[in-house]
Amino acid sequence: MIHQLVYYSRNAVSGSDRDMLTNMREILSASQRNNSRDGITGFLIFDKTWFIQILEGERARVTETYNRIARDTRHSTATILNVRDVPTRLFPNWTMGGAMRTPEVQEVYLQHGFGGALQPNRLKSDQVVRLALDLQAFEVSRRQPQKLAS
Secondary structure (H helix, E strand, C coil): CEEEEEEEEEECCCCCHHHHHHHHHHHHHHHHHHHHHHCCEEEEEECCCEEEEEEEECHHHHHHHHHHHHCCCCEEEEEEEEEEEECCCCCCCCCCEEEECCHHHHHHHHHCCCCCCCCHHHCCHHHHHHHHHHHHHHHHHHHCCCCCCC
């Protein structure tokens, strides 16, 4: 079994969209290094105000990772939505995938009923997981070479 933890927190870094994107890239880069070392996979959703993250791996490592994240001053009010054991990893190839909410991915949010601002305190962890899986699929499809029309 794989331990899975879903949480949200409020962004504490202010600035322009470029500052937000830089912050997101720094977080993902550090997460990928740490998670690779610790056997953690997952996905981070960021919409300027909120971080919503799924962590998966061995129970003690997931707990250590969450505790480290909760102390990070770039966000506040870290709140766990759900902790559970699942049969397999949902993000096996992502030491930490991530998606900043941009116009490019807005259609994915709309498909999940998120037209306006995210309200994490009203979300269920299954909604977060489904959104993250679709954002991951969007990112994977975007990275694949475009086929030329015949």
